[in-house]
Amino acid sequence: MINPKLKNTKLQHLIEEIQTLCNPKDIHICDGSDSENQLMWEILEQSGSSIKLNREGSWYVRSDPDDVARVEASTYICSEKEEDAGPTNNWFAPHLMKEKLIELFTKAMQGRTMYVIPYSMGPVGSKLTRYGIEITDSPYVVVNMRIMTRMGGEVLEAIENGADFIPGIHSVGQPLTSSERDSPWPCNKTKYIVHFPETREIWSFGSGYGGNALLGKKCFALRIASTMARDEDWMAEHMLILGLENPEGEKKYFAAAFPSACGKTNLAMTLPSIPGWKITCVGDDIAWMQFGADGKLYAINPENGYFGVAPGTSDLTNPNAIKTIEKNAIFTNVALTEDKDVWWEGMTEKAPENLTDWKGRLWKFGTMGPASHPNARFTVSMRQCPVFDPKADDVQGVPIEGIIFGGRRSTLAPLVVESFNWAHGVLQGASQSSEMTAAAKGNIGALRHDPFAMLPFCGYHMGDYFQHWLNQEKDNRKMPKIFTVNWFRKDAKGQFLWPGFGENARVLKWMFERIDNKVEATQTPIGLLPKKLDLTGLNLQKNVLDQLFKVDREGYLKDIEELEKYFTLYKDKFPEKLKTQLAQLKSRL
Ligand code: TSX
Numbered sequence: 001m002i003n004p005k006l007k008n009t010k011l012q013h014l015i016e017e018i019q020t021l022c023n024p025k026d027i028h029i030c031d032g033s034d035s036e037n038q039l040m041w042e043i044l045e046q047s048g049s050s051i052k053l054n055r056e057g058s059w060y061v062r063s064d065p066d067d068v069a070r071v072e073a074s075t076y077i078c079s080e081k082e083e084d085a086g087p088t089n090n091w092f093a094p095h096l097m098k099e100k101l102i103e104l105f106t107k108a109m110q111g112r113t114m115y116v117i118p119y120s121m122g123p124v125g126s127k128l129t130r131y132g133i134e135i136t137d138s139p140y141v142v143v144n145m146r147i148m149t150r151m152g153g154e155v156l157e158a159i160e161n162g163a164d165f166i167p168g169i170h171s172v173g174q175p176l177t178s179s180e181r182d183s184p185w186p187c188n189k190t191k192y193i194v195h196f197p198e199t200r201e202i203w204s205f206g207s208g209y210g211g212n213a214l215l216g217k218k219c220f221a222l223r224i225a226s227t228m229a230r231d232e233d234w235m236a237e238h239m240l241i242l243g244l245e246n247p248e249g250e251k252k253y254f255a256a257a258f259p260s261a262c263g264k265t266n267l268a269m270t271l272p273s274i275p276g277w278k279i280t281c282v283g284d285d286i287a288w289m290q291f292g293a294d295g296k297l298y299a300i301n302p303e304n305g306y307f308g309v310a311p312g313t314s315d316l317t318n319p320n321a322i323k324t325i326e327k328n329a330i331f332t333n334v335a336l337t338e339d340k341d342v343w344w345e346g347m348t349e350k351a352p353e354n355l356t357d358w359k360g361r362l363w364k365f366g367t368m369g370p371a372s373h374p375n376a377r378f379t380v381s382m383r384q385c386p387v388f389d390p391k392a393d394d395v396q397g398v399p400i401e402g403i404i405f406g407g408r409r410s411t412l413a414p415l416v417v418e419s420f421n422w423a424h425g426v427l428q429g430a431s432q433s434s435e436m437t438a439a440a441k442g443n444i445g446a447l448r449h450d451p452f453a454m455l456p457f458c459g460y461h462m463g464d465y466f467q468h469w470l471n472q473e474k475d476n477r478k479m480p481k482i483f484t485v486n487w488f489r490k491d492a493k494g495q496f497l498w499p500g501f502g503e504n505a506r507v508l509k510w511m512f513e514r515i516d517n518k519v520e521a522t523q524t525p526i527g528l529l530p531k532k533l534d535l536t537g538l539n540l541q542k543n544v545l546d547q548l549f550k551v552d553r554e555g556y557l558k559d560i561e562e563l564e565k566y567f568t569l570y571k572d573k574f575p576e577k578l579k580t581q582l583a584q585l586k587s588r589l
C-alpha cells in the first residue's frame with residue numbers, strides 16, 4: 001500500500017482497490033516533474049518502445065499494427081437503462097460489465113508499475129474545470145497525459161484538499177511474467193473502452209493508443225463530461241475554440257464543430273490571408289461551455305495540448321502546427337528518416353530517401369502502402385503554438401459569440417450560411433454530415449451523419465442531447481449566432497471551388513461583422529447568405545462565387561427527405577421543436 005496515506009479517502013480507496021485487483025509490481029504517483037518525464041522516456045527507450053529523435057526534446061514511437069485508432073465497436077456506455085445510452089452507442093448493463101471488467105483487470109498489471117496520474121481538464125481553479133485520476137500501467141500514457149492535460153502535483157494537492165475527480169482505470173492488458181521481455185507496444189487483442197455515466201467512471205482495457213488510452217480526452221472530456229453537462233446545465237462539445245481579431249484590435253471568440261477529416265486543427269490555428277486580421281488558438285478539439293451570470297456563453301479548452309493527425313500537415317496546410325511541433329513533441333506511427341527525424345504523407349511533395357515506415361520496414365513508394373499510418377499523430381503542448389491565445393489559461397474562459405458547424409460536402413451546402421435563430425442553428429448542428437475520405441473506413445464519398453460531430457462522443461441518448469442544445473436558449477441569455485460552413489464544395493469537373501485554408505478568414509470576417517451588424521445578409525430558404533464577401537486580392541471568378549452560394553431547392557428537398565429518415569433513428573426522443581424547424585425549412589423550399 002502507498003505510504004503515507006492520502007488525505008483524500010476516495011483516492012486512497014481507489015488506489016488500494018485497483019492495486020488489489022491488478023496486482024502491479026509497484027505504484028508510482030505522478031508529480032508531472034521534468035525528472036519524472038525523463039524517467040518515463042528512459043523506461044520506454046529501454047523496452048524498445050521509443051527512439052530519441054534528432055529534433056529537440058522529441059521522441060518517436062511505433063504502435064502495434066493492430067492498435068492504431070479508437071475502437072468504436074468496443075466502446076460502451078453502461079447506463080442502468082439501455083434507453084439512456086440511445087441508438088448510437090453500444091450499451092451493456094453496468095453490473096454485467098463490471099463483472100467482465102473485474103475478470104479482465106484481474107492481475108492485468110502483473111510485473112508492471114501502476115502509475116497514478118492526477119490531472120486537470122481546464123485551468124486549475126476555474127469554475128468550468130474538472131479533475132481526473134487516471135490509473136494506468138503504460139508509461140507512454142504518462143508522457144502523453146503530461147502534454148495533453150495539466151498533470152501533477154498541483155492537481156493532486158487540489159484533490160487532497162477535497163476536490164472531486166473522475167476515476168479512469170487503464171491497462172494495456174498484457175501482464176509481464178518473470179523473465180519475459182516486454183513488447184515495444186504492449187496491448188491486447190481484446191479491447192474494452194467503457195463508460196459508466198451514472199457513477200462517472202471510465203475503464204479501458206487492451207489498447208495503448210490515443211483516445212482509447214488517454215482517458216482525459218474523449219472518454220472524460222466528451223463522453224462523461226457530456227452527461228455531467230446535461231445534469232449541471234453546461235455544454236461539453238467536440239469543438240475547437242479560436243480568437244479572431246480585426247485590424248482595429250477588436251476580438252471575438254468562435255467555437256466550431258467538424259466531423260473528422262475536415263481540418264479542424266488547421267482551422268483552429270489558421271494564418272489569415274487578409275491583411276490585419278489575426279487568429280489565435282484556444283483549443284483544437286474540445287470546448288466546455290457555460291452561460292455566465294452576465295448572460296454570455298463562456299468556454300474553456302479542457303485540454304493542454306494537441307493530439308493531431310500528422311499526415312496532411314505541412315507548411316502549406318498548417319504552418320503554425322509545423323512550428324508548434326519543432327520541439328518537445330511525441331510522434332506516433334509516422335515514418336522515420338535516416339537522420340532520425342520524421343516524415344509523413346503530405347509533409348513534402350516527395351518522400352525523402354531511406355525512410356523506415358510506421359511498421360519499422362525500409363520503405364519504398366508503391367506497393368507498401370503509406371509510410372506513415374493515416375492516423376499517425378503528434379502530441380505537443382498547445383503552449384508552443386505561435387498563435388497560442390493567452391486567454392486559454394483564463395479561469396473565466398473566453399466569451400463565445402459565434403458557433404460554427406461544418407462538414408465535407410462536395411455538393412449542395414454553401415460556403416457559409418447563418419441560421420435564422422437558435423433553434424434553426426440547432427437543426428443545422430443535428431443535420432451535420434460529411435463525405436467519407438480515404439482515412440475513414442467505409443465507402444469513400446458516402447455521406448455519414450455526424451450530428452454536432454458528437455456521434456461517437458455523446459455519453460447519453462443523442463435525442464436528449466439535441467433537446468439539451470435547444471434548452472440552452474433562455475430569455476436572459478445572449479445566444480451566439482450559429483453558422484454552417486463548407487470548404488469542400490466542388491464544381492462539375494470535381495475541382496474544389498473554394499481555396500480554403502488561410503482564405504477561410506474571409507468567411508470568418510463575414511461572421512465577425514454579422515455579429516456586429518456591420519454587413520448584410522440575403523434571406524434564402526436555408527438561411528442567411530452573405531450579400532458580399534471580402535474577396536479583395538483573391539482571383540475568384542464570378543461564376544465560382546455563384547456556385548459556392550447556389551441554393552439548389554430540388555437537391556435540398558431530397559437531402560431533407562434522407563435526413564428525416566435518419567432522424568427517425570431517435571424515435572420519440574427527437575425534439576418536437578426540431579421537427580417544426582424541419583417542417584418550416586421544407587415549406588420555405
Ligand atoms: O484543413 C483544411 N481546410 C481548413 C483550413 C483552415 N483542408 C484539409 C482537409 C483535410 C484534413 C482543406 N482542404 C480545406 C480547408 O479549408 N480546403 C480543402 C480543399 C482544397 C484542397 C486543396 C486546394 C484547395 C482546396 N488546393 C488549391 O486550391 C491549390
Ligand code: MN
Pocket residue numbers: 238285
Ligand atoms: Mn476530435
